[in-house]
Amino acid sequence: MALDDIRARIRAAEAAAGRPPGSVTLIAVSKLQPADRVEAALDQGQRVFGENYVQEAQRKWPAWRARWPEVALHMIGPLQSNKARAAVELFDAIHGVDRASLARRLARVAQETGLAPQVFVQVNTGAEPQKAGVLPAEADALIQECRQLGLNLAGCMCIPPDDADPRPHFQLLRETATRNGLSGLSMGMSADFETAIAEGATHVRVGSAIFGARPTERPG
Template sequence: MPLSDINDRIAAACERAGRDRSDVTLIAVSKVQPPERVEAVLAAGHRIFGENRVQEAQGKWPAWQKAHPDVALHLLGPLQSNKVRPAMELFDAIHSLDRAKLARRIADMAQELGRCPDLFVQVNTGEEDQKAGLPPAEVDGFVAEVRGMDLPLAGLMCIPPVDETPSLHFALLRKLAERNGLPGLSMGMSADFEEAVAFGATHVRVGSAIFGERVPT
């Protein structure tokens, strides 16, 4: 589906929800996509992209960032403590902050680098054993802890269980964000981004609907 169609659908979802289109950021999820597909989206003028792995992003994005200095990169996948430096050097936002050890490592590195990406706390709204993220009951305390480190906390992120109605999880994430005074809601993917917009998403993460199905590595 062309990028313009996705933008049109986001605009229509915003109109239905009584929201301004400028309040929703479209992250084109380029993980495991062939270079020609990413270059086509760059050529169409899009500049906000998401990757799941630091190492993969390191291998392909520096050249594109040099050619397009206005590109913004968002890390969507889990971040290991030993990858914090390259992640903070490469990415403009990290959507997978989910533990105190990682927050402390980011805080230390921010002091060293003199900069820090925007941070989203990942919430495991379905409390799934195999999925990263904090259980909802721990979000308030963790947000307070991160704020105590003077980190740029932008909002919350979730990935709903595939076999459950996503709106329940979007509503929960919004409630948690509102309770903690956080403006950002990173939620919604190719199959449900319009529903996420209706529940207040500020960042939607769309991959296959823009690029086509991912190419396995």
């Protein structure tokens, strides 16, 4: 497992950007990963993990959290409104808020349960039709609605197009967050997290570079 190498690269990227050590949170993306790999990361002290699918996380994490109760779990995939309650009850942060209807549903569930996971507004910086995320021109309005609903708004999130230079997308996300008074920037994955750190990322989502290749079959 390359966890120590990723941690060292994050520290080096922080230093190169003139940022203090520990200013970037590493989210280890454990979706579809075999249990032994995840447990190896837990044994190495990793305590922040990302999952894409609510049902998979429900199956995996209660037992692990019983052993490692300090784990923080982040929902980093698209979230269906009908799974909002389960997500609020399970996750400490939700990175995929991309529409007003989902924001309203999360606000209702938060009020009913008394739980308040952090929320990141996902911005589709490449305006890709197949990808989740609010369009950049509509991001300010969604952020404002999240605030009015009383959500625990932490920042913005993006996934740049696969074939594009990620830096302009990271810059666009940073400008959106700054304009709206938000400090959290969830951006950067295995192939580009150092560039994201240079552009101000506070959370990087790294999976295959830590755990290795994952099975491609989505859980039912």
